Amino acid sequence: METKEFYLQKYGLDTLLDMYRRMVLIRDFEENIKILYQNSLATGAMHLSVGEEACAVGACFALEERDKFVTYHRGHGHNIAKGADVGRMVAELMARKDGLCKGRSGSMHIFDASIGALGAQGIVGAQVPIACGIAFSGKLRGLDYVTASFFGDGASNNGAFHEGMNMAAIMNLPVVFICINNGWAVTTPVTYSVKAESIAIRAKAYGMEGVVVDGCNVLEVRDAVGKAVEKARTGGGPTLIELKAYRWYGHYVGDDTSRYRNPDDEKQARDTMDPIKIYSQWLLSNGLCGESDLREMEAQAKQIIEDANEFAMNSEQPSIEDMYAETYYIPEGGDVSWLS
Amino acid sequence: MAVMTYAEAIRLAIREEMTKDPTLFMLGEDIGIRGGAFAVTTGLYKDFPNRIIDTPISENAIPAIAYGAAITGVKAIAEFMYADFSLLGIDHVINSAAKYRFMYGAQGTVPVVFRLPGGGGRQNGAQHSQCLEAMFSNIPGLKVVMPATPADAKGLLKAAINDYNPIAFIEHKAMYFDKGEVPEDPDYIVPIGKGVIRRAGTDITIVATAMNVTKSLKAAETLEQMGISAEVIDMRTIVPYDKELIFDSVKKTGRILVTHEAPTMYGIGGEIVAAVAKECFSYLDAPPQRVGSKFLPMPYNKTLETHVLPQIEDIVEAAKSAVEY
Ligand SMILES: Cc1ncc(C[n+]2csc(CCOP(=O)(O)OP(=O)(O)O)c2C)c(N)n1
Numbered sequence: 317m318e319t320k321e322f323y324l325q326k327y328g329l330d331t332l333l334d335m336y337r338r339m340v341l342i343r344d345f346e347e348n349i350k351i352l353y354q355n356s357l358a359t360g361a362m363h364l365s366v367g368e369e370a371c372a373v374g375a376c377f378a379l380e381e382r383d384k385f386v387t388y389h390r391g392h393g394h395n396i397a398k399g400a401d402v403g404r405m406v407a408e409l410m411a412r413k414d415g416l417c418k419g420r421s422g423s424m425h426i427f428d429a430s431i432g433a434l435g436a437q438g439i440v441g442a443q444v445p446i447a448c449g450i451a452f453s454g455k456l457r458g459l460d461y462v463t464a465s466f467f468g469d470g471a472s473n474n475g476a477f478h479e480g481m482n483m484a485a486i487m488n489l490p491v492v493f494i495c496i497n498n499g500w501a502v503t504t505p506v507t508y509s510v511k512a513e514s515i516a517i518r519a520k521a522y523g524m525e526g527v528v529v530d531g532c533n534v535l536e537v538r539d540a541v542g543k544a545v546e547k548a549r550t551g552g553g554p555t556l557i558e559l560k561a562y563r564w565y566g567h568y569v570g571d572d573t574s575r576y577r578n579p580d581d582e583k584q585a586r587d588t589m590d591p592i593k594i595y596s597q598w599l600l601s602n603g604l605c606g607e608s609d610l611r612e613m614e615a616q617a618k619q620i621i622e623d624a625n626e627f628a629m630n631s632e633q634p635s636i637e638d639m640y641a642e643t644y645y646i647p648e649g650g651d652v653s654w655l656s
Numbered sequence: 657m658a659v660m661t662y663a664e665a666i667r668l669a670i671r672e673e674m675t676k677d678p679t680l681f682m683l684g685e686d687i688g689i690r691g692g693a694f695a696v697t698t699g700l701y702k703d704f705p706n707r708i709i710d711t712p713i714s715e716n717a718i719p720a721i722a723y724g725a726a727i728t729g730v731k732a733i734a735e736f737m738y739a740d741f742s743l744l745g746i747d748h749v750i751n752s753a754a755k756y757r758f759m760y761g762a763q764g765t766v767p768v769v770f771r772l773p774g775g776g777g778r779q780n781g782a783q784h785s786q787c788l789e790a791m792f793s794n795i796p797g798l799k800v801v802m803p804a805t806p807a808d809a810k811g812l813l814k815a816a817i818n819d820y821n822p823i824a825f826i827e828h829k830a831m832y833f834d835k836g837e838v839p840e841d842p843d844y845i846v847p848i849g850k851g852v853i854r855r856a857g858t859d860i861t862i863v864a865t866a867m868n869v870t871k872s873l874k875a876a877e878t879l880e881q882m883g884i885s886a887e888v889i890d891m892r893t894i895v896p897y898d899k900e901l902i903f904d905s906v907k908k909t910g911r912i913l914v915t916h917e918a919p920t921m922y923g924i925g926g927e928i929v930a931a932v933a934k935e936c937f938s939y940l941d942a943p944p945q946r947v948g949s950k951f952l953p954m955p956y957n958k959t960l961e962t963h964v965l966p967q968i969e970d971i972v973e974a975a976k977s978a979v980e981y
Pocket residue numbers: 363389390438439440441467468469470471472498500501502563567
């Protein structure tokens with residue numbers, strides 16, 4: 317950790333407070349989805365990212381507007397951190413017409429071209445090589461955007477990870493690989509699935525730099541990702557960043573963790589690995605804001621969620637006709653009669 | 657017109673499109689100096705050194721990179737060395753590219769062509785000879801194209817590159833050195849979704865794909881000597897396919913035979929026969945016929961391979977039995 321002066325100078329007070337706002341917004345969003353799900357207003361499968369807010373905010377605040385990213389099934393926070401419209405996010409999870417993907421993607425496949433969110437992939441590991449393609453296309457056209465690829469610890473054991481990492485390295489692509497190691501892949505602990513001393517150390521085998529970062533400390537995440545983004549943008553190639561965090565809840569809403577996790581360990585992890593508590597204490601202890609400022613920012617987040625719910629609830633059911641018109645790209649006046 | 661091989665026609669299409677579009681790129685294994693396993697891309701890397709990209713043996717990453725680039729608006733061609741190897745990267749063909757437009761709410765297009773050298777008859781054995789079009793055709797969101805002549809190889813590939821949809825472009829390995837007249841016009845395309853009558857006839861409609869078009873035309877000559885007039889339709893594209901052309905022909909001939917190199921069982925012939933049975937039921941004078949491979953993996957031994965593959969005589973026999981029904 318650097319000093320308060322360092323961060324004030326580097327990011328400015330407004331941004332430092334915005335980061336807090338966004339982390340709280342992500343947590344509220346996830347808690348809200350949990351309630352919607354429990355009331356059958358959101359359905360399907362919901363993978364919440366509570367405990368990983370610093371990963372999302374630290375990483376996405378290090379990206380520029382023109383930068384792109386791909387994410388995975390636990391990706392709500394990444395979209396929100398990059399600036400997705402929260403109302404349209406809730407509408408998507410409620411499968412409504414005004415959802416970001418017109419109620420067709422659901423939680424695991426959200427896409428928002430307007431913020432460079434080029435897709436959550438429900439296929440574990442697919443994020444790694446796809447990010448290479450997005451990055452390659454920029455390089456080919458002389459554009460200077462950077463592509464972030466988010467995925468979990470579990471994904472790092474899949475073959476796509478190996479191919480994508482190697483390809484990014486040999487092609488020197490402007491990608492930042494961000495592995496959120498939350499300790500678990502469904503019921504499989506990372507201590508079982510990875511024999512290496514870290515996931516980041518695997519980067520070395522690809523001739524790439526790999527770093528392990530405290531994923532509960534938003535400033536450390538931002539510093540590390542910022543450095544990797546800068547390096548990628550200036551032709552230095554890819555980096556693998558392993559962010560260590562803890563998956564507070566079950567794999568999905570409704571998953572009973574007591575089958576495979578010790579409740580005491582869970583409690584201890586939540587006490588010591590709460591990124592919002594850690595950041596608020598840092599802000600307070602450095603005198604960057606007071607308790608009342610925190611409460612005010614938290615109230616703002618609550619309001620955003622309330623408005624989002626209202627927007628989503630008022631949105632209609634999606635159109636059946638659109639599905640036929642939008643499975644293929646069909647030029648004006650093109651034939652769709654064969655699609656039935 | 658110029659006479660060239662099927663492989664040269666594909667190369668010409670790629671060259672013309674790369675010349676036209678400065679960001680169209682292609683990636684695959686050994687496609688640079690070696691020109692790919694079947695010398696399709698020979699020489700292209702000299703003219704387009706930054707856009708003919710040799711990759712490591714990474715069948716998952718090849719289509720993933722093509723897909724990732726395509727969703728940012730850059731046209732891409734991904735070559736699988738053999739269609740069989742696409743099974744290692746099928747995730748990005750089926751789960752990424754085919755789903756993109758639908759799943760993400762039509763926020764963009766995926767201009768990507770997956771080139772798949774398929775087919776047997778070269779004693780390449782079970783893991784290097786498959787015809788996988790039925791698998792690809794059952795995936796909404798993908799288009800499936802199977803050229804049967806050098807001219808179509810050029811025209812269909814150019815249409816595919818400019819279609820803005822993910823396309824499984826299935827080439828037949830045993831046809832790469834077949835020669836034919838190919839239009840040199842750089843704007844020549846063969847539209848996706850349209851079949852063609854390769855030979856007109858009145859007694860039976862033979863619907864064929866790729867190599868089996870050639871076999872069907874030879875079968876039609878034998879049938880003619882027997883007094884049977886066969887109409888041979890080259891499907892050209894499987895998804896979508898030219899229903900009207902097939903239905904109109906069957907309404908005229910009253911009989912249908914579908915032939916493809918993939919196994920008959922569960923093959924696309926079943927789909928076509930079902931559609932014909934529904935739309936042309938009252939016109940049919942005989943039960944529909946299907947001629948494909950036996951339901952066996954492809955063997956190495958030549959005699960065994962010949963047994964597994966559909967032969968000209970099989971088409972003749974099936975057509976004859978329909979006409980004599
Ligand atoms: C290729 C593939 N295999 C399996 C699954 C089922 N699945 C969904 S999430 C998951 C665990 C992923 O763990 P990790 O990558 O650590 O991410 P986390 O869920 O912990 O955030 C599994 C096995 C899948 N979606 N895709």
